Amino acid sequence: MASLYDFPDIYDERFSEKANTVYREHYQKMFSGCEITDILDCSFGTGDLTFELCELGYQVSGSDLSRTMLAKAEQKAEQKGFPVDLTCCDFRELSQHFCRDFSCVMSTGNALAHVDNLGVEQTLREMDRLVRPGGYLYLDSRNWDKVLKNRDRFLYYPPFIREDGVRVNCVQVWDYHPDGAMTANILNAYESEGKIIRQEVYEEHWMPFSIELVRSTLKELGYRDITIKPLPYFQDLDFEEIGWYCLRARKPI
Ligand SMILES: C[S@@+](CC[C@H](N)C(=O)[O-])C[C@H]1O[C@@H](n2cnc3c(N)ncnc32)[C@H](O)[C@@H]1O
Incomplete structure (x- = not known):
């Protein structure tokens, strides 16, 4: 059976300017007061969720396992005039593909569940390797517990x-x-x-994973201020009520 990621034009059909505005406002709220300048999204896809960060003035890089999704992202980056560096790689091996760090490393679009639970833990550790001390790790995911x-x-x-x-x-x-x-x-x-x-x-x-797996891995890595909000973030909700969440955590200096 075909994967939607082999058909990026169809994947992109659902995105709209209105949705983009919602995500832009979401990131403004989530990153307000955080010292973030450069961002790597390691599940960039065609970039719709992430290009909003370029609009907000961040220096954005992206990686993804799918060359097809990245090819579409490249076209869009050119059209929009955004200088985005794109790399094709598995997020479980992220640090082998980058020889620099970032003030924020993120995984957007519920991508982590595409690997097994061991892979999620491995990916968080790989993301951490590229986060500068004092920087942030950010992810969004469906609430698999729910x-x-x-x-x-x-x-x-x-x-x-x-x-x-x-x-x-x-x-x-x-x-x-x-x-x-x-x-x-x-x-x-x-x-x-x-x-x-x-x-x-x-x-x-x-492969569903629990929020506890993410929390315990980040705590073990020394992350602080682990903040979980609904995506998009309009109002605070109990975790049990959230369908899709985002998580932001700070790496110690
Ligand atoms: C639902 S899409 C999200 C794309 C984009 N962030 C968005 O929100 O539109 C999930 C993405 O995860 C990527 N992906 C899946 N497994 C991956 C892996 N092991 N390493 C890196 N990317 C992966 C897929 O290729 C796909 O582009």
């Missing part, structure tokens, strides 16, 4: 109309496997004048 508690199976997206008038309907159906892994079956139905004109199915694989 997903596993509720055994959610369906995720509906609000339909939207593309510029060419085609309405895009999308639903995800989640399968739970005995080894703890999950498959997201992503179903897209394209509709014009009330008729479905095209259907597509993609598949992504996740």
Whole structure:
């Protein structure tokens, strides 16, 4: 089954200027008062979530496992006139690909669940290696503790109309496997004048991880001020209520 990451144009269909504004405001809130100048996003994808940081004046670098996603990101960076350095690599081996540090290293877009729990821990350690003393580690993720508690199976997206008038309907159906892994079956139905004109199915694989795994690894690495908020951050909520969270933590000087 095809991965959506092999079809970056389709991956990008859902992003909009309105969504970008929401993320820009989110980052403004999360990074306000933090001494951050240069940022590496190690799951950059096509960059929609991260280009907003360029808009805010940060010097942004990106890496990702998918060359296809990065090729689209490169095109967009050129169009937008952002000088973004892009590297193709697995975030579990991040430090082998960079010989400099950053005031913030991040992983955006629920990417960490694409590797197993050992891989998540390894990635956090690799990210840490590139964080300057006094700098920040930041990530966002689906709240897997909540997903596993509720055994959610369906995720509906609000339909939207593309510029060419085609309405895009999308639903995800989640399968739970005995080894703890999950498959997201992503179903897209394209509709014009009330008729479905095209259907597509993609598949992504996740291995849920608990917030405790992240917290304990960061604490062991000496991180302080571990702050968890909803993504996007409009208001404070109890962790159990958050569907998608972000976490910011400070490395000691
Ligand atoms: C849901 S996308 C998020 C992309 C982007 N941050 C965004 O929010 O649109 C997840 C990304 O993680 C990347 N990814 C998955 N496994 C990875 C790994 N082991 N190392 C680096 N990137 C990985 C995928 O290629 C994909 O671009």
